[in-house]
């Protein structure tokens with residue numbers, strides 16, 4: 001693509017990030033800007049940096065459990081956006097109530113988020129939402145808008161651990177537009193339902209966050225910053241669940257408590 005066209009696209013995406021109503025336009029433009037190959041390459045590099053900067057939870061049973069929950073959510077996501085290999089890692093920090101998606105299919109969830117969840121449906125709801133950000137190419141588009149394609153391409157092809165590390169350290173608190181959040185909710189609710197989960201898990205998790213917020217503001221800031229669960233957003237998720245006609249669904253409370261017991265052991 002000619003340089004001038006690409007610059008215009010980047011500017012347009014940057015403008016879109018600030019306004020609402022153009023998630024689809026941005027996604028279409030994203031295809032023109034950042035190829036799957038570049039996105040996956042860049043994602044792998046950022047994920048390696050995050051794993052080097054932070055502590056992975058050492059329990060292999062816990063890691064593989066969260067991987068299994070993620071895998072159950074993937075069939076419709078892979079139909080919506082083929083060619084992505086999803087990987088999820090639990091980061092060991094009980095004070096961080098956060099989860100985030102790095103472009104290319106790399107998901108991270110902090111042990112602090114698992115500790116305040118009460119069943120598997122809540123975690124599946126959060127993970128399905130993060131998968132929705134990958135399917136919507138939200139972080140790829142956001143990075144393209146912020147740094148420009150030439151820089152991202154050189155980062156994907158070259159070796160610049162300093163720059164990679166700098167950007168990687170900000171990915172956990174990256175802010176998405178309201179449109180991106182809505183789109184990730186729409187994908188996420190559907191993925192949770194298709195995997196047989198109670199889709200209200202995500203709502204229960206939001207309600208819990210709201211209650212906790214009053215007491216533990218500082219710990220919650222990141223997840224609130226990146227995924228503000230506003231009243232409007234909660235009502236919209238409720239409408240989506242009604243539209244799908246989903247009633248019931250599994251919560252898998254006993255299994256969740258058993259598989260995450262290692263987090264509560266002293």
Ligand SMILES: [Zn+2]
Nearest residue numbers: 181184226227
């Ligand atoms: Zn989000």
